[in-house]
Amino acid sequence: MRVKNISVKGLFGVFDHEIPLQNPDRVTIMLGPNGFGKTVMLRMIAALVEGTTSIFERTPFTEFCLTLEDETARIIRREVVVKAESRKPRVNLEFLTSDASGNTATMSQSPLPDQLPPSVLAEVDSLVPGPFHLVGRGWEDNEGRTYSLSEILERFPGAANALPRKYRPKLFSDGADDLQVFFVETNRLGAESSRSGHRSVREVMMGRHERIMVDEPGPVSSRVKQYSEDVVQRIRSVLADYAKHSQESDRMFPERLVRFARDGRSALEAHEILSQMAELESKRQRLISLGLLDTETGLRGLTEEDVTREQEALTIYVGDVQEKLNVFDDMAHRIGILMDIINDRFKYKRLGIDRERGFRVISDLKEPIQLEDLSSGEQHELVVLYELLFRAPKNGLVLVDEPEISLHVAWQSRFLSDLIKILKLTDSYAIVATHSPVIIGTREDLAVKLKGPVVAG
Known part of the structure; x- marks a missing residue:
């Protein structure tokens, strides 16, 4: 809706x-x-x-x-x-x-504060972390700012559990x-903090994947660093799915090869196999350039004569590789758009993604640039695009x-x-x-x- x-x-x-x-x-x-x-x-x-x-x-x-x-x-x-x-x-x-x-x-x-007895407010206060503390019918922080009950419940939703049901x-x-709804607010360069103030686990929805549980990024000094950590977690989730598919297809390969021959299925023509293998190699190289895969040695230099000798096995092989690489499609599309736009905007530097370290910015002189050293405009562009692509x-x-x-x-x-x-x-x-x-x-x-x-x- x-x-x-x-x-x-x-x-x-x-x-x-x-x-x-x-x-x-x-x-x-x-x-x-x-x-x-x-x-x-x-x-x-x-x-x-x-x-x-x-x-x-x-x-x-x-x-x-x-x-x-x-x-x-x-x-x-x-x-x-x-x-x-x-x-x-x-x-x-x-x-x-x-x-x-x-x-x-x-x-x-x-519910309004003046509808609640002091004992209920005290119960709510017991679920509110410092530096917020109950003063009269509201809360204050260490700097003297005041907060209504609704503002406290907005910051700490779990505190609503202390309210009688009729007030919730x-x-x-x-x-x-x-x-x-997802809100890209104006204050978007400072690091986001968990509302509870504690490290938590959240659900990430990513394309073809089911719900994936990943650690919330830990305390960092800026939003770009936070999203750098976040993209590492997302890549790890996709790699785990890739490993699962690879293990399953490798385990079942002998059985599927025997069944293929027993059922009398037709193998692909040699030129079709070579064409599909070339497409898969191109896709693999794209994933490597995006930081999603390590450099791998594929089947290279095959001739039609080579393929003809193993048509059945190679027909199954190209199908397996297609299925495994398809796991990356959604993530690769999003990362590709992010990098294409950013590298079109940034001057004298390029954005790359490392599977273990996240965002990496390199100058045209091949010198690394810290994320915090990007200009305000560059950080805003990176943060907004990341939120639109990965968080919305x-x-x-x-x-x-x-x-x-x-x-x-x-x-x-x-x-x-x-x-x-x-x-x-x-x-x-x-x-x-x-x-x-x-x-x-x-x-x-x-x-x-x-x-x-x-x-x-």
């Missing part, structure tokens, strides 16, 4: 925006000046899908609506009320669903579970905030074509927030211009 339309009313008490998402190139661009709510809308989309409420509590608006392809909708309404006895403003959030006929039903109310957030659990979920909604940050105008002008190519590969779709006309270029058909109210003059 995909998102068809997004709208917000009364944003900051000023703006009413509507963003339709249907177009064949999978990209919708929100174009508008600073302060018109582009970033906030992206965060609201992510929060609704992920089931967090803090942004809806703290951001002034009256209604936010996300409509799906089946014409059902998820609606959040916000109201600020003041109790006479306390004179303290209180935010009420109402969550509704709407069916294709427009009939609405209330789903749940968000349940944003649209009936219909939004199949929606997936298949068939998911990708939210990209200000892709123009730190990029030369020449790179900005090519971002959109790169994005469209990647979205086709990952079968995803995207909303891009920008105020750069260079990003849009000639594709004004993809842009939705955010406007403010008409001021009478």
Whole structure:
């Protein structure tokens, strides 16, 4: 299920925006000046899908609506009320669903700190790691910043286990579970940290593979180094699958050779075998150049006469090699796009990938360059492309905030074509927030211009 339309009313008490998402190139661009709510809308989309409420509590608006392809909708309404006895403003959030006929039903109310007894807050606090500590009905860190209950639960989802069931957030659990979103935020050069603050295990979805469990990258100083470690883990997963296929095909080779002859199957012609072997060697060399395979010695220098003597065995052999190398197809395609784009952009240096060490940048003088020594623009380009290629979920909604940050105008002008190519590969779709006309270029058909109210003059 995909998102068809997004709208917000009364944003900051000023703006009413509507963003339709249907177009064949999978990209919708929100174009508008600073302060018109582009970033906030992206965060609201992510929060609704992920089931967090803090942004809806703290951001002034009256209604936010996300409509799906089946014409059902998820609606959040916000109201600020003041109790006479306390004179303290209180935010009420109402969550509704709407069916294709427009009939609405209330789903749940968000839990607010003043609804919870101190004993429950203390239970939540017992599951919140330092430096956050409970002060009154909220939390503070060592620098004195304050956090609401919703903000704490957003950072540490496991702490919600301390809440009585009636208070637990349940944003649209009936219909939004199949929606997936990935947010490429503006602060993208610093290393990501696990929300729990601990080393964890996560599931990685990669093309033809089933769910693969890999270690989360450990503490590093920058996002590019983190993704350098991440690509090593992904390559190891593919190599493990390759080894499994190789072991199985080698083990079964004698049996399959006997069965091939016994069943009277026809072997490939000698010229067909030689042609397929040449294609496989070309594919193998491509995988070696991408850092996915070591240099291997194949069957080279064979003539048609050589092949004719062993047609049956070699027919099975080329089929085995094809199947084994196909394991790399998805990963090779993604790495190939990454390296092709980066090496087209970078000047006087080239990006390579090492199976054990990850990203390797080499100058034209053959000197290694540390990842942290890349320019801000080069790091932004590498991080954004990696996130789009390897982290965005298949068939998911990708939210990209200000892709123009730190990029030369020449790179900005090519971002959109790169994005469209990647979205086709990952079968995803995207909303891009920008105020750069260079990003849009000639594709004004993809842009939705955010406007403010008409001021009478």
